[in-house]
Amino acid sequence: MDRVIRIGLLGCGTVGAGVVTILDREADDLAARTGARLQVTRVAVRDTTIDRGLPLPAEVFTDDPMAVVEADDVDLVVEVIGGRDLAGTLVRRALELGKPVVTANKELIAHEGPELAEAARAGGVDLAYEAAVAGAIPIIKPLKESLAGDRVTRVVGILNGTTNYILTRMTEEGAAYADVLSEAQALGFAEADPTSDVGGHDAASKAAIIASLAFDTTVHAADVFREGIEQVSATDIEVASRLGYVIKLLGIASEIDDEVAVRVHPTFLPKAHPLAGVRESFNAVYVEAEAAGELMFYGRGAGGMPTGSAIVGDVIDVARNLLQQAPGPFPSSHRRKRLRPIEDLQTQYYVLLDVEDEPGVLAEVARTFGDHTVSIAQVWQEGSGDTAQLVLITHRAREGDLRTCVDALEASSAVRKVTSVLRVESEVWE
Numbered sequence: 001m002d003r004v005i006r007i008g009l010l011g012c013g014t015v016g017a018g019v020v021t022i023l024d025r026e027a028d029d030l031a032a033r034t035g036a037r038l039q040v041t042r043v044a045v046r047d048t049t050i051d052r053g054l055p056l057p058a059e060v061f062t063d064d065p066m067a068v069v070e071a072d073d074v075d076l077v078v079e080v081i082g083g084r085d086l087a088g089t090l091v092r093r094a095l096e097l098g099k100p101v102v103t104a105n106k107e108l109i110a111h112e113g114p115e116l117a118e119a120a121r122a123g124g125v126d127l128a129y130e131a132a133v134a135g136a137i138p139i140i141k142p143l144k145e146s147l148a149g150d151r152v153t154r155v156v157g158i159l160n161g162t163t164n165y166i167l168t169r170m171t172e173e174g175a176a177y178a179d180v181l182s183e184a185q186a187l188g189f190a191e192a193d194p195t196s197d198v199g200g201h202d203a204a205s206k207a208a209i210i211a212s213l214a215f216d217t218t219v220h221a222a223d224v225f226r227e228g229i230e231q232v233s234a235t236d237i238e239v240a241s242r243l244g245y246v247i248k249l250l251g252i253a254s255e256i257d258d259e260v261a262v263r264v265h266p267t268f269l270p271k272a273h274p275l276a277g278v279r280e281s282f283n284a285v286y287v288e289a290e291a292a293g294e295l296m297f298y299g300r301g302a303g304g305m306p307t308g309s310a311i312v313g314d315v316i317d318v319a320r321n322l323l324q325q326a327p328g329p330f331p332s333s334h335r336r337k338r339l340r341p342i343e344d345l346q347t348q349y350y351v352l353l354d355v356e357d358e359p360g361v362l363a364e365v366a367r368t369f370g371d372h373t374v375s376i377a378q379v380w381q382e383g384s385g386d387t388a389q390l391v392l393i394t395h396r397a398r399e400g401d402l403r404t405c406v407d408a409l410e411a412s413s414a415v416r417k418v419t420s421v422l423r424v425e426s427e428v429w430e
């Protein structure tokens with residue numbers, strides 16, 4: 001086989017090293033599947049002096065990523081530098097030069113996906129990003145291609161490994177959030193600055209990408225309603241467990257009456273739901289479609305080799321298309337659908353209140369809920385005296401009504417503090 005596809009690799013950190021390792025280890029099989037040998041000819045890094053222990057000659061490394069994109073001996077660009085500005089400039093330039101791009105950059109795709117897809121279309125080349133959502137798990141291709149003939153109605157995902165690890169430890173050990181986060185940081189499962197993960201930003205980027213593909217529309221990361229896990233307490237987890245739920249950070253995208261709703265938040269999920277058993281740092285995506293019914297995709301959402309696997313899969317696709325001089329399917333000519341505001345969400349809620357332990361308190365709390373058309377499904381008191389707490393589960397209510405109800409509870413003399421409000425997604429799976 002004398003045909004060669006020459007790859008320019010932008011970044012050679014955790015994921016880039018995984019890509020290089022797979023391309024080297026599986027070289028013969030990949031060549032047979034692709035119809036050409038896949039050769040890394042240029043690699044951009046910040047520090048060219050580090051010995052990365054990879055099967056690459058020293059002369060392929062450069063600290064000039066644009067030179068990699070523009071090099072004559074680069075046919076296909078793999079972007080694993082990360083971040084938005086530089087990566088965006090490099091990806092746009094590659095597409096403009098008619099070079100296909102494979103990227104793992106969820107942040108870039110979630111913020112500029114439609115514009116970059118348009119640039120790819122204009123350049124007549126592929127832009128592939130399977131690795132950008134849930135690492136090794138194939139979910140982009142199933143949504144874009146395998147399910148293109150069906151109507152997807154809802155996608156629910158555990159899209160962030162760090163938060164799933166933290167919530168798993170809290171659930172199984174009864175530990176407090178802050179303690180588990182410190183442990184996860186010491187073990188390298190959480191970043192020194194964990195905001196992107198624990199605040200739900202990372203999951204929101206992935207949910208935006210999923211929603212855009214699932215519902216043939218444009219959803220940017222900023223359109224996603226987002227709440228992180230920072231406020232989830234050991235008490236919330238214990239109450240959830242007693243009621244038959246686990247708490248998971250879910251990305252939920254659904255289409256209702258031609259409107260798209262996308263949200264990421266900690267959620268009470270029935271223990272019997274298939275996603276409830278997804279433990280530790282694993283990711284999973286649960287898809288509901290009209291004809292196909294329910295599908296579940298499960299696996300490692302991060303790590304150099306798992307993410308590298310998704311990237312190399314894309315590289316093969318893109319390389320084949322390059323050989324045939326025919327780019328793969330472009331995104332459909334979607335139309336922008338209206339985004340349903342979070343206030344119009346209808347779901348059940350769990351509410352935990354610190355209350356005065358006095359006669360009449362329960363009646364006043366119940367009246368406040370009733371005044372805001374939020375009906376109570378279950379209520380009971382925990383503790384007494386200074387530690388009296390009311391736990392309430394509502395029937396399905398409108399989020400906007402629930403919020404004004406919470407404001408009224410906070411102003412009520414019967415309530416010392418509204419400690420927790422979490423959404424209960426029993427209708428995710430009935």
Ligand SMILES: NC(=O)c1ccc[n+]([C@@H]2O[C@H](COP(=O)([O-])OP(=O)(O)OC[C@H]3O[C@@H](n4cnc5c(N)ncnc54)[C@H](OP(=O)(O)O)[C@@H]3O)[C@@H](O)[C@H]2O)c1
Nearest residue numbers: 011012013014015044045046047080081082104105302303
């Ligand atoms: N890590 C995962 O498990 C995972 C999973 C899914 C998706 N992703 C995505 O994959 C991308 C890469 O993640 P990563 O974990 O591999 O990051 P990383 O380990 O920090 O690697 C980044 C690489 O880019 C290079 N780089 C950064 N800025 C540069 C610049 N200005 N010029 C030249 N080279 C530059 C770095 O060079 P030096 O090595 O010299 O510093 C490094 O090799 C991100 O978009 C991330 O969101 C990661």
